[in-house]
Amino acid sequence: MTTRRTFIKQTGALGTLSILPFTSSLGNFQERAQVSPNSKWSDGSRLVVSISMQFESGGQPDNAESPFPQNMEKGFKDLPAETWYQYGYKEGIPRMLDNWDKLGIKVTSHMVGSAVLNNPQLAKEIVERGHEAAAHGMNWSKQYNLPYEEEKKFIQDGVQAILQATGFRPVGYNANWLRRGENTLNILQELGFKYHIDDLSRDEPFIIKVKNKDFAVIPYTLRCNDIQLIAGEHYSTDQFVRQVKMEFDQLYQEAAIKRRQLSISFHDRIGGTPQMVNATEQIIRYMQQHKGVSFKRKDEIADLILKDETAIRE
Template sequence: MALNPQFFRQADVDGIPGPARDLVGYGEHPPVVRWHNDAKVAIQVVVNYEEGSEKTFAMGDGVNDGMYELPFAVDDQRDLAVESMYEYGSRAGIWRLFRIFDHAAIPVTFFAAAVALERNPDVATKLARRGDEAAGHGYRWSNHYEMTKDEEREAIKRAIASIEHTTGNRPSGWYCREMSVNTRDLVVEEGGFLYDSDTYNEDLPYWTRVADRNHLVVPYSLVVNDARYILGTGYGSPEQFFETAKATLDRLRNDGDDVGRMMSIGLHPRISGNPARADALARFIAYAQEFDDVAFMRRVDIATCFAAQVPAPNDASLDEVERGLRS
């Protein structure tokens, strides 16, 4: 019986919006890169700062946001329990995380929802003073796939202006809540971003082509991510977070080849800002700092470090890449 070759090899359907899928990537031979201080593993701590920008009746959304500690929901009116959990992140949790970062002397990247920084400007001042990166995480913490293309374009524009106002620097990176098929096109169209992180498909940055322009992607991860404390397929205790983070780092340091890779850790002040969970984070940071081949880096520094070693196709230098992205 003859088999249809399309059964084994099927291309994406023409005319479907959004980027083409790439199921091959680097394959067996990724580029060999090294990070700051010749490190083999770059640990990238991300603080998803969203508190005060989430969907609430109080802000006129007519709905309460999720990611709550318990599987309860209040419909058709304000849910003060959910609102107060988010408030914990901006009132207490973020400052506990800052104390941990200060003690360990590590830089972090904020995926910053612009309105959240507007509503707690002391956080914007603190992260700017520390030299942390504020990457764009939307104007509000809203699903971009729910927006029209024009609405999303406007949301990106407003987020840039707001973050630049509160922190003193425009964002160089972008990661929104649930991207749309238009997100990457709009990020490249805007012209001022060095990278986006709206993907989960690699352990290394990579170049892609958007509208005849080179564009750098610095992937994110939802594995070592504290959202799993309150989701059904997640961590039952801080020890499980620590064990997952430790096993991830151990494998990346000894992954069977000489390739340097990145490790993403995702945090939310309302979740990891709680004492027991913060303790697991602090213990992992201390563990990672025992190794000479590990570096803690901001996401923007991973982007520039990678681009210097693996230039964009047909680009001679990182300076040309950055000029092109900002032209």
């Protein structure tokens, strides 16, 4: 248990750090900080980086939201918008896969079932190149309003599509726009999932009880998310790089005394553009210069935290 004296010493060290230039003070702080046994990653990592690669394109409904004005007349298909989505599986994911290989890291790909059925070879390639296939629903429909059995089938159908194409059975789940329903977690536990990511409440994974069994929560991000910042807020790639680096710097500093996880999210038709892949390489290379930073798939993070007796439980 942390005593008040220990707490004051730790927060005092952090306070001192905050008034010093970050680049010059970080090394000394790392040497001085007393790391609580309850804050360490069990594999010895100082900070864990969790990257999502959303595989959604090819499974979108007709006239789905796109950069084009939403002014199509009823009864007509938005053909240019369809090509924007096609970019995701024709160029975006292949480019990102090559970049992950170059950087030597593995990621988690949240796959929409209908997108996988339309491009099964690409889904299979993602898994064959060492990345995790996680479930992302059968299609872009909302699920929070479905009756129990209908929602269960919706999730199962998406799992089956991934299993059929890749041979990998997903253990992680991400609902459309994170909007799970009251029954979702019970269904996931019933179907043998280990974790979900539809949570923004912490900067580290934690454990909850679902059907009286442990279930991992691997928090997601909107702060370091291309669909939120690039497509939604119209950030430039330079702004995106700066924001993610600033997030990293703060979490790396905190990670001297506390278990920390940095999440980043990329979507096939956005994060797979040439400029964004270039930006991603800058970000990852920067992180790789810091000691104790590891890049993990979300299933790996879930396995670590579910076995960790010091994990936060809610």
